[in-house]
Amino acid sequence: MADTDNKIENPEKSIALLEKGYQAILEFIDQMDEISQLQDKIDITANINQIWTVFLHEIQNSIKMEGCALFLVDDRSHEFVLKSASPLSMGSVCQNEIEHQIECGMFSWIINRRKPALLPALVLKNKKTIIMLPLVTAKHTLGVVLIITAIEESAITQENMKLLAMLAKQCSLVMENSLLYDRLRNDHESLQKAQRQILQAEKLASIGRLTAGASHEILNPLNILSGYIQMLMLQDNPDERTARYLTIMSEQTERISRIVNGLYQFSQAAGSNKDTVQINALIRKVFQLFEHEHKYDHIRNVMELEENLPAIQGNVDTLTQVFFIMLSNARDAMPKGGELSISTRSVPSENTAEEIGNWIEIQFRDTGHGISEAEIDRIFDPFYTTKASKNGTGLGLSLSYGIIQNHGGTIHVESQVNKGTTFTIRLPCY
Amino acid sequence: MAPKNLKRIINQIDDLPTLPRTVLKITELVNNPKSSARDISSVITDDQVLTARLLKLVNSSFYGFPQKISTITGAIVLLGFDAIRNLLLTTSVFDMFSSRSRENRMIQESFWDHSLGCAIGAKVIGTYLRYEKVEELFVSGLLHDIGKIVEMLFLPDDFTEVRSVVKIRNILMITAEEEVLGFTHPDVGKLLAEKWNLPLKLVNILEHHHQPEQAGRFIQETSIIHLADILCRAIDLGSGGDRKMPSLNSEAWASLKLKPNVLEPILQEMEREFQDISWVVTGK
Numbered sequence: 001m002a003d004t005d006n007k008i009e010n011p012e013k014s015i016a017l018l019e020k021g022y023q024a025i026l027e028f029i030d031q032m033d034e035i036s037q038l039q040d041k042i043d044i045t046a047n048i049n050q051i052w053t054v055f056l057h058e059i060q061n062s063i064k065m066e067g068c069a070l071f072l073v074d075d076r077s078h079e080f081v082l083k084s085a086s087p088l089s090m091g092s093v094c095q096n097e098i099e100h101q102i103e104c105g106m107f108s109w110i111i112n113r114r115k116p117a118l119l120p121a122l123v124l125k126n127k128k129t130i131i132m133l134p135l136v137t138a139k140h141t142l143g144v145v146l147i148i149t150a151i152e153e154s155a156i157t158q159e160n161m162k163l164l165a166m167l168a169k170q171c172s173l174v175m176e177n178s179l180l181y182d183r184l185r186n187d188h189e190s191l192q193k194a195q196r197q198i199l200q201a202e203k204l205a206s207i208g209r210l211t212a213g214a215s216h217e218i219l220n221p222l223n224i225l226s227g228y229i230q231m232l233m234l235q236d237n238p239d240e241r242t243a244r245y246l247t248i249m250s251e252q253t254e255r256i257s258r259i260v261n262g263l264y265q266f267s268q269a270a271g272s273n274k275d276t277v278q279i280n281a282l283i284r285k286v287f288q289l290f291e292h293e294h295k296y297d298h299i300r301n302v303m304e305l306e307e308n309l310p311a312i313q314g315n316v317d318t319l320t321q322v323f324f325i326m327l328s329n330a331r332d333a334m335p336k337g338g339e340l341s342i343s344t345r346s347v348p349s350e351n352t353a354e355e356i357g358n359w360i361e362i363q364f365r366d367t368g369h370g371i372s373e374a375e376i377d378r379i380f381d382p383f384y385t386t387k388a389s390k391n392g393t394g395l396g397l398s399l400s401y402g403i404i405q406n407h408g409g410t411i412h413v414e415s416q417v418n419k420g421t422t423f424t425i426r427l428p429c430y
Numbered sequence: 431m432a433p434k435n436l437k438r439i440i441n442q443i444d445d446l447p448t449l450p451r452t453v454l455k456i457t458e459l460v461n462n463p464k465s466s467a468r469d470i471s472s473v474i475t476d477d478q479v480l481t482a483r484l485l486k487l488v489n490s491s492f493y494g495f496p497q498k499i500s501t502i503t504g505a506i507v508l509l510g511f512d513a514i515r516n517l518l519l520t521t522s523v524f525d526m527f528s529s530r531s532r533e534n535r536m537i538q539e540s541f542w543d544h545s546l547g548c549a550i551g552a553k554v555i556g557t558y559l560r561y562e563k564v565e566e567l568f569v570s571g572l573l574h575d576i577g578k579i580v581e582m583l584f585l586p587d588d589f590t591e592v593r594s595v596v597k598i599r600n601i602l603m604i605t606a607e608e609e610v611l612g613f614t615h616p617d618v619g620k621l622l623a624e625k626w627n628l629p630l631k632l633v634n635i636l637e638h639h640h641q642p643e644q645a646g647r648f649i650q651e652t653s654i655i656h657l658a659d660i661l662c663r664a665i666d667l668g669s670g671g672d673r674k675m676p677s678l679n680s681e682a683w684a685s686l687k688l689k690p691n692v693l694e695p696i697l698q699e700m701e702r703e704f705q706d707i708s709w710v711v712t713g714k
Contacts, residue, residue: 021462028463105496114562118507138560154468154503158511162463 028159031062035166042174048072051178052084055171062163065149066128069094072135072143080144094146097123097130110134111141116165118153129153133168137176145171200380204402211263218260226253262395277314279344279360279427280305286323287342290331299334302341309346309360310429318403325396326364326423333368333421341365347426358429359409365422371415379413449626450525452477453518457627460515470514471502483521484514491706492553509565516565519628520549523572534582537593541579543668545572547704550667551658554699558692559654567654570635574655576622577615577636578603578671585611596672603672604640616640642682653682665697667704 038058042051052070059068067090071080080098085091100122101107110117111134119130129152133145145168151160232238233246283305330340347361371379380401385394404411409427455473459465475481481502488505489498499505506514524542549571556567581589588611595606607614619636635652638645639659645652656679662668663675 021464024462024464109494109496114560115510117510120504153507154471155466156507157464157466158460159463161507161510 024159028162031159031163032166035163035170038167038170039174045181046174046178047182048083048175048178051171051174055167055174056084056086058167059145059147059164062167063131063147063149063160064151065147066090067094067148069146070143071098071146073141083143090148093124094148097121098144098146101132107132107144111136111144116161116168118156120153124148127152129156131156131164133164135168135172135175137172140176142172142175142179200401201405203381204398208402215260215264219257219264222253222257222260226250226257229253262399274313274315276311277316277319278311279309279362280307282316282319283323283342283344283362286320286327289324290327298337299331300337300339302339304341304343306343306345309344310358312360312407312427312429314407314427315403318406322400322403322425323362325400326425329396329423330364330366330368330421333366333370338367338420339365340367346429349428359426360429362425362427363422364425365420367420370417370419370421371413372417376413376415380411449519450477450480450522452480453515453522454627456515456518460511465511467503467506467511470506470511474502474514474518480518480521484517487517487521491703512563513565516563516569519569520565520572523569523576537582537669537671538579540669541575541671544662544670545575545668546707547662547665547667547700548572548574548655548658550703550707551661551696551700552654554696554703555654555658555661555686555688558688558696559650559686561650561654566631567651570632570651570655571658573619573623573632574636574639574659575615575619575670577618577620580618580622581607581611581615593671600674601672602674602676603670604676606672614640640676642679642685649682649685653679653685656682657686661693661697661700665701667700 035058038054041054056068056070059065067085067087069085069090070083071094072083073079074081080102082091082095082098085094098107101119104122106119110119110132114134114136116131116133119132121128121130124130127150129149131147131149133147135142135144147164229246229250233243233250238246283303287301287303327340327342334340341363343363343365345361346358349359380397381394401411404425404427407427409425411426412424413421414424415421452473456470459470459473474484484502484505485499488509489495493509495508499508509517549568552567552571553564555561556564561567581592592603592606592610595601595610596603599606604614604616616637616639620633623633623636631648631651634645634648635655638648638652639655642649642652642656656676659670660676660678663670
């Protein structure tokens, strides 16, 4: 059998065939060109959903399909998680199909091969063909796209597969870029946050040193002053005006001493000795201090304390102080009534790289007047207060901040004006 | 260079080994993007021997497929169109190594082992580098020394002389070829690959596997074959007809960006796969 047969046999037919093939290649190049420009359509700041919308559209253009689902590898669990399905109703079917494919080993085979492939359907019936597009880059496996089509397996053309392969590659690159960008932004933000915290801590420390010295210097003359006031008050028959003035003087010296004492405590917040503390019990105790005060009757209290919380190592006195500050702040924020909810729960450590131990999260949520954006950055600053009443020393929150930091914990605030404020305290259990 | 001698080969070119028509037809079909899996499978299934060999290869440990693939269409859509073309090439190349004369059988068998070893080496290295088309590397490895086979079959006297020069002076085959023939097995390999209408990449790999730095944009692929060639000599898989080790081209090594500590696992993997696969391809 000479292989020259087909060359002479029918030249016109051969030329026609070649011509057809040539046209097909030109068309294919056009499509490739279009795909290669896809990246320009997507901004680096686009999130995965926006990227997926663009690619889904392109996939729909390149093959007739009945459904399509995107699975992405979860950062933490390293499992493939369904992110999107079109139409939405296909989601569970695709999920089911993927699970079966994983079980029989096909899934990992295709992921490892890193190329699009057609699969015999395991769950889907009625002659559906499944195309799996692994989303991979040189270093990472990002996920997989599942396409369900009614096109018969044997009618799939090379063009179909090549275009899908190119789309998958582009999609992976764009997604990886976006993920890297996200990670970078998160890192940047956490660095900024750390920097802010350091600044805050430094500010507190220097004020602490200052106040420790100053408060002592103030308290001495203040005691002398207050002693003479007492003596004057003990005198017989003072006239009414003198008595009134002395009372005012006595009240005001007491106020000065309260402020200075606050300052002193603030500077002493560090270095307190620690005991085993049951957070729930402590919160209930602090809460009871308020209960008999009828001026808070218009506020509804909700307690959601998780049972069997692990104990923490902490200082009962300073923590009591923090909870007291949290409760009174929340109530002061709701002069017209509202709801105060206190919840505790155990949460996993924020930084998995470090100790895996549990943390306790305590939330104080009020429905009060909230804190404006301009104010929220300054609320932990010492002497910053918005309270017009004479009760505000502006030290409560900065004191709390220092105490919680001292316990190795964190304190965060979230607030919306006229909606309410939530303080979240997290303490490590070690 | 003595073009006169190379011309002698070219004059005999019509007698050069041919690829089965099926493979040529498939190559044509694969070049057309509109070809469907059905188009290709219908050509393959016309040839029962080829069909059986292909399915055997697809179901071998080469792919480590979790389930049995029982149809050619299934194989095409799972592995891809290019992969199938390269697999067909793989199965057909073996016939060209099979002996025509008793005296050459020994050397042909050791050539075959060397080629298969190099093919496996190329595939293993490619897998390490996460290269996309490992079948292409495999078939390149299989074909890299095809020029020697052509010399043996078509210039038997010259070939014997080359062999004796190699033996006496313990030099590389390619050096001896240059002296005796004035051309080398990469030159011949290139000619054959062009005649077979093989993709440009394959032609380049065959031509430059001793000097990968000259392979232009195919430097990575050519370097993989170059390294695989050396590695399978290192673990003594077959023989390339000489007993000297070609020196590792530094540009080739640099282009691969491999760490030296991966060589050990690569060698182990090569030895293991060689045991697994040689029976599948040869049908023994």
